[in-house]
Amino acid sequence: MTMKYQRSCDPELVIIGGGPGGLVVASVAGQLGIRTTLIERGPELGGDCLHTGCVPSKTLIHTAKVASLMRRAAEFGLPAVGPEVNFAAVMDRVRSVVDTIQAHDDPERFRGYGVDVVFGEARFIGPRELMVNDRRIRGRRFVIATGSRPSVPPVPGLEEAGYLTSDTIWSLRELPRRLAVLGAGPIGLELAQAFARLGSEVTLLEMAPRLLPAEDAEIAQMLQGHLAHEGIRIMTGVEVTRVSRDASAVSLHVRDGENTMTAEADTLLVAAGRRPDLEALNLDAAGVEHTRTGITVDNRLRTSARHIFACGDCCGPWPFTHMAEYQAGIVISNAVFRLPRRADYRVVPRVTYCDPELARVGLSETEAREQGIDVQVLRFPFGQVDRALTEGETTGEARLVVRKGRLLGATLLGPHAGELIHELVLAMKARIPISRISSTIHAYPTLAQIHRRAVNTLYGPRLFSARTRGLVRWIQRLIP
Numbered sequence: 001m002t003m004k005y006q007r008s009c010d011p012e013l014v015i016i017g018g019g020p021g022g023l024v025v026a027s028v029a030g031q032l033g034i035r036t037t038l039i040e041r042g043p044e045l046g047g048d049c050l051h052t053g054c055v056p057s058k059t060l061i062h063t064a065k066v067a068s069l070m071r072r073a074a075e076f077g078l079p080a081v082g083p084e085v086n087f088a089a090v091m092d093r094v095r096s097v098v099d100t101i102q103a104h105d106d107p108e109r110f111r112g113y114g115v116d117v118v119f120g121e122a123r124f125i126g127p128r129e130l131m132v133n134d135r136r137i138r139g140r141r142f143v144i145a146t147g148s149r150p151s152v153p154p155v156p157g158l159e160e161a162g163y164l165t166s167d168t169i170w171s172l173r174e175l176p177r178r179l180a181v182l183g184a185g186p187i188g189l190e191l192a193q194a195f196a197r198l199g200s201e202v203t204l205l206e207m208a209p210r211l212l213p214a215e216d217a218e219i220a221q222m223l224q225g226h227l228a229h230e231g232i233r234i235m236t237g238v239e240v241t242r243v244s245r246d247a248s249a250v251s252l253h254v255r256d257g258e259n260t261m262t263a264e265a266d267t268l269l270v271a272a273g274r275r276p277d278l279e280a281l282n283l284d285a286a287g288v289e290h291t292r293t294g295i296t297v298d299n300r301l302r303t304s305a306r307h308i309f310a311c312g313d314c315c316g317p318w319p320f321t322h323m324a325e326y327q328a329g330i331v332i333s334n335a336v337f338r339l340p341r342r343a344d345y346r347v348v349p350r351v352t353y354c355d356p357e358l359a360r361v362g363l364s365e366t367e368a369r370e371q372g373i374d375v376q377v378l379r380f381p382f383g384q385v386d387r388a389l390t391e392g393e394t395t396g397e398a399r400l401v402v403r404k405g406r407l408l409g410a411t412l413l414g415p416h417a418g419e420l421i422h423e424l425v426l427a428m429k430a431r432i433p434i435s436r437i438s439s440t441i442h443a444y445p446t447l448a449q450i451h452r453r454a455v456n457t458l459y460g461p462r463l464f465s466a467r468t469r470g471l472v473r474w475i476q477r478l479i480p
Contacts, residue, residue, distance in 0.1 A: 010138045011037040013335065014130070016122045016281070017145035019047020021312035021324035021331075023105060025143050028332050030113030037116040037139065039132055041146075041280075045105040045117070048147050049321045051098060052167040057190055058353060059097045063090050064197035065355055068230075075392055085198050087175035094170065124286040127305055141307050141335050144288070144295060145324065146281065148274040148313035153182075153240075161245040163268040166191065172267075176200050180252055180265035182240060184211045186352040188271030189227070193354050196232050203233040203263050205252065210236055212352065216364045216399065219413045223358055226395050235263070243268070276314045299342040300334045301327055309335050318348055347428045351418035356382075356396045359421035362409030362428055365401055376402045380454035382414040387445040391415065398454045400424070405433045416447055423451055434458070 013029050015022045018040030026038040042051070049055065067083045074080040107117040120133040129138045150165035152158070164172070166187050177200065181192045184206035196202040204227075211227075211234070212220040228234055235254065242253040249264040276294040283289075289296040289304040295315040297303055303310055309331045312324030326343075333341035352358040368375045383394040396414030400407060410424040427437060438455045442448050462468065 010140065011035045011116065012140045013037070013143065014137060014139035014141070015039065015143045015145060016130075017047070017143075017147060017312070017314070018042070018045040018105075018117075019145060019147045019312060019324065020049055020321045021328040022047075022143065022145035023110075024325050024328035025145070025311070025331055025335075026110055026115050027113060029336055030110060030115040032336065033114065034336065035116075036114070037118060037137060038110060039118045039120065039122045039130075039137075041119075041121050043119065044102060045107055045110070046102055048149075048167065050101055050105065052170055054321055055098055055101055056094045056170050057166070057187075057194075059094045060090070061190060061194045061353055061355070063093065064194040067199075068197045068355070072392070085175060087198065088173045090198065091170065091173060121280050123280060124282045124288075127286050128307070130286075142286075142309065143331055143335065144281065144303070144308065144310040144314055145312045145328070146277045146314045147324075148319055149277045150270065151273045151275040152270055153272050155182075155240050155243055157243040157245075158270070161243040161250050161268065163243075163270045165270050169269060176265070176267035178249070178265040179203070179267050179269060180205065180250070180263055181269045181271055182252070183271035183273065184208070184234070184236070185271065185273055186212070187273075188269070189223075190353050191269060191271065192232055193227060193230065196230055201233075202231075203265060204235065205238055205240060205254065205263065206234075206236045207239055208236065212358070215352075215358065215360060216366070216411045219358065219397075219399065219411050222396060222413055223352075223354060223356070226356065227354070233263075274313065274319055276316075278314060300340060301330050301343060302334065317345060318350065320348075320350060323348065347425060349421050349425050351421070353418065356393065356414045357412075357417035359412045359417035360410070361421055361425050362407070363401055364409055364411060365399070368401055368403075368408055373403060373408070375408060376458065378402055378454045378457050380450055380457060382447075382450060385447060385450050385453065387447050387449070388415060390445065398450045400434070400451075400454050402434060402458065405435060406431065407434055412450075414447070414450070420448055420450070423448060 012035045015026050015038045018038055026036055029036040070081045070083045110117050118132050122130050122132050124130045150167055175198055179195050179200040180203045181188045182205050184204050192202045192204045210220055211224045224234060238254045238256045240252050241255050244251045250268050252263045254261050254263055278290055287305040288308055295303055295310040297310050297315045301309050301311055311327035311331050313319045330341055330343045333339045349361045365377045378400040379397055381397040382388040388394050393415035399411045401409040407428050412421055434455045437451055438459060442452050
């Protein structure tokens with residue numbers, strides 16, 4: 001007997017993707033009493049960031065830093081120790097941290113909010129209908145938050161030779177003796193340094209002429225020098241033309257201009273960026289326009305089908321968890337509260353979690369000048385910050401891009417740069433003059449003093465100028 005389809009039971013909101021963006025929307029909608037269905041393809045909620053991205057990588061990075069500090073112990077007056085790395089135990093801790101955070105994303109928590117949590121692959125069969133497994137779901141509004149997946153370049157022999165990505169590397173139980181990393185963006189750099197510190201011989205290959213081409217060139221060069229000093233073999237401006245494997249090694253056949261060479265490794269990690277995960281959705285059936293770079297959305301995150309919204313990596317413009325969560329708030333305003341809120345991407349921080357960390361917000365000096373903006377660049381090295389000296393972490397500097405006393409951008413390379421950047425993020429967001437940073441008391445000794453010291457490089461020359469000295473002498477003559 002065929003049951004009559006009950007439209008009154010249709011969800012008001014259908015969310016496809018149980019990562020950071022989708023979970024934020026589902027949590028709010030469910031607690032507001034909106035009939036909500038959340039669909040997740042994987043076996044667990046939490047998305048790539050929790051299971052194969054941010055959380056496991058930062059856990060591994062911290063363990064690798066501990067190993068590095070053990071080797072550096074002599075710098076601090078202690079006997080240096082060459083750590084005996086039990087890689088399986090290291091990966092067990094990574095898994096434990098993921099599991100601890102996963103508990104917060106338990107499906108039962110969302111079901112407690114009234115959200116119908118469904119596991120399976122979603123596929124549109126019409127503008128307001130989709131199929132999950134054998135279940136047909138019709139919704140009033142939809143949110144697509146399917147995230148991204150690793151991008152794999154079409155290098156001959158790559159598939160046959162076998163490789164890992166940032167999604168699959170967490171299955172390793174033995175530390176690779178030799179690791180080749182194809183791609184020197186943030187993911188490649190972070191994992192290359194972590195594995196090198198744990199004991200792998202790491203070769204990093206990048207087609208671009210330098211590391212992190214989107215970042216300040218001098219800052220990126222500082223980081224490259226630091227990584228090379230740690231023993232990472234870095235090859236930039238090279239093309240991998242072919243990959244092969246035999247019983248002893250995987251071989252990457254490399255062209256560097258007119259020269260050719262071979263880089264060998266036991267394990268190959270492909271870290272060539274990520275791309276939107278859209279193929280299974282059948283977006284054409286829903287009337288949703290998309291390109292290879294993602295779903296096309298307006299500044300209210302509406303797709304070409306106005307009842308369908310998107311957020312996170314599947315639509316861009318930045319593939320960050322914090323961006324997905326921010327965009328989820330925009331979607332909630334527009335899809336749930338029907339308030340026409342627009343996304344603002346002018347002040348978006350980003351961090352490359354190498355050691356030292358590289359953090360950035362706003363414009364670089366090069367970008368500002370390319371836009372015809374006359375700017376001043378204020379610099380201050382971590383090597384002159386007392387707290388950095390006490391901790392033996394002096395590599396890097398702060399660079400502030402300033403116009404008429406306002407901050408247009410900042411780049412930090414140094415210890416805890418990812419934490420430090422947020423004072424500057426707030427200053428930009430609230431349009432606070434940099435003079436307020438100078439006049440704000442910063443506790444001593446902290447790394448955050450670098451902001452005040454950098455700003456004072458602008459005011460110091462003015463304060464001690466010949467004109468100011470003359471003014472002070474004149475004032476002193478007037479004082480009895």
